[in-house]
Amino acid sequence: MVRRILHIDMDAFYASVEQVDHPELVGKPVVIGGSQRGVVAAASYEARKFGVRSAMPIFEARRLCPDGVFLPVRRQRYQEASHQVMQVLDAVSPLVEQVSIDEAFIDITGTKSLHGPETALIKKIKEAIKHRTCLTCTIGIAPNRFLAKIASEMNKPDGWTIINGEDVAALLQNLPINKIPGIGPKTAQVMKELGIRTAVDVLRFSQEFWVKRLGKGGVDLYERAHGIGPTAVIPHRAPKSCSAEDTFAADTGDMEKLKKWLVCQAEEVGRDLRKHRVKGKTITLKVKFASFKTMTRSTTLPKATHSTRIIYDTALKLLLALKLTEKVRLIGVGVSNFAVGMEQRSLFPNTFLHKQEDLDRALDRIHNKFGCEAILRGRIGEIESD
């Protein structure tokens, strides 16, 4: 089946939200930014006419557009508007992938009988979004992701473009190479030296030529120039578990070795959980034996954790309870059953836990700054089995 991918891009999102909230700003050049690093976060179309662009220093924007309205970033409000837009999109297809606060891909393959022709669907989405948020957007529909994105950029603002399979060749004829995703300033420079301006120019050289020049990226470039690109739309789901596992170079029955692997894995899993600010209640140990027989054992803790030490201690208990009758090929540890909502405070503070949390925090900071090799847990690997 031919895929049909829809890309939706909100028009001057932050600035438009401000104009919705402050109708007196409609028609005026609005520039959002300033609070962080002093650069422009977004500019209304009116401000863009003066040459104001995203990521431009604020002082530069003030020079270009002295009469502009400069507003601070209200991220929470934009999130809220974004959430409303996504709710509209979720009703279109189960395959919705939000890629940024104001952009999303939707796989609309085979939804014709539900939504009617593509033009009708576009109208429906645009109207629903306008109704919910008073905002406008631009929509592109094409056979794959990168063409859909290109399509959505073609008729901004408040427009739409549909690219059918038969239109692709003509489109590529005149497509400037800097519109192809993955072409940064460096590659663009290489291209320029070779006299390449449009996508079709890329095809004057063989794929091998590009692979030699650009490595793996060469294959992608060659495919894009043919109008071929990824179509998979992956809806974002919050992860439900977090795990780490390793297969050994040689099977082992050495308990000390297994413990050391567990320490590393508990650390990896713990760091990941802490990074995402989640705690899990269920700890699972996975062991694959030399015979490929796999066993998993899990236990549920009374209190959710993201502490490396508690993950390790729990996994070790599970390991010690297993009878290792043969050598082990793989070991892994996972944490799932994530806690949500609020955490219950205890009557009596758990000093052991507090110390472990302090230790985790300190190690995470060192790891983030100097890399994982900078500091390792020494003693935890030597804990005697109980």
Added chain:
Amino acid sequence: MKIQMETALLTGVLQKVLSITEKKTNIPILSNTLIKATDHNAIEVSATDLEISLRTEVGAQIESPGTATVSARKLLEVVRELPYERIILEDQPGGKLQVHAGRARFELQTIPAEDFPYLNFHEGSEFSRCDASLLRKSLSKTLYGVPTDEDHFSVAGLYWHPVEPDGLRFVSCDGHRLAYFQVPVESFPDLRLTKGIIVPRKGVQEIIRILEKESEASLSIDENCLILKTPGTVLSIQLLDAEFPEYQVIIPEERPFSLELDRDAFFSALKRMAVLTDNRWRHVRFSVKENVLRLEAGNPEIGNADDVLDVEYQGEEFTIAFNVRYVMDSMQSIESEKIRFEWLDTFHGGVFVGQDDPDYFSLVMPMIV
């Protein structure tokens, strides 16, 4: 052994002993009840889980004395199904106990009575009479705070704590909340508790159950056991050998803020909020503002709820969240038309007390995001 007795009486005693017998045990005899027929007009029925033992007497017509142990659960199930007023229990060759009523006949497997553990009811120790209904009330009001499992920070038992100058406190504490009920020590005149004792959760439940139908009771403490005697029944509970947490230190002495609530209105509002809580989202948020208490609960998965109660309050705005069940448990224990919610800040527990129930105290630790 051959006994003839009223079916209803046997059902009653079996119900009493069933909760003592161990459900999950690898010692089969602990699921059995010991039936002893020695007297002419009564039998003794006993059970034990090795930590708690119960013996109770019930009227029966003894045709020939003897002893037998049989599965308490099976015997109860059989007896319950019999539509006859009188039944006969008789031992059979081959270690069977025959239950016989009308034309129905059951043969249950037994284990020899000699294998039944020795039950020590400390008959020689000194018993002191106590106020049975006050004891039951004290235990019932605080049982909810006794944790079902023991962990590092809580003890799975109810603490009987003598306090200066002349009080006895029944204290429960599960690591997240604390409850106590204080009675004058004279209510238990000769018990002479010099230091606190910890009665395991199951023991507390058994005492409550036994006292449901009794008005007379006496207590004794002997060799780390608490023994309760009522006419016809004796219960022995092995006390927990543990250190009860220093619960007084976590009660904030100063609770500068408070508001008064109508217990019934507050409880039904909590119940409404609880509809939108579940095992993962348990909180109810309290927002106190001038003359209103706003309650909110809910989560992205089910939905949200809020409700507002009028209160008399003039202080600063304050927001705190609690596990809704914990607050409801406290409300169910307070016997007072008006209750007070007192607090210090979001780091210390909120206190719930009742005007007409001054001897009851409860503290619930907040939840944080």
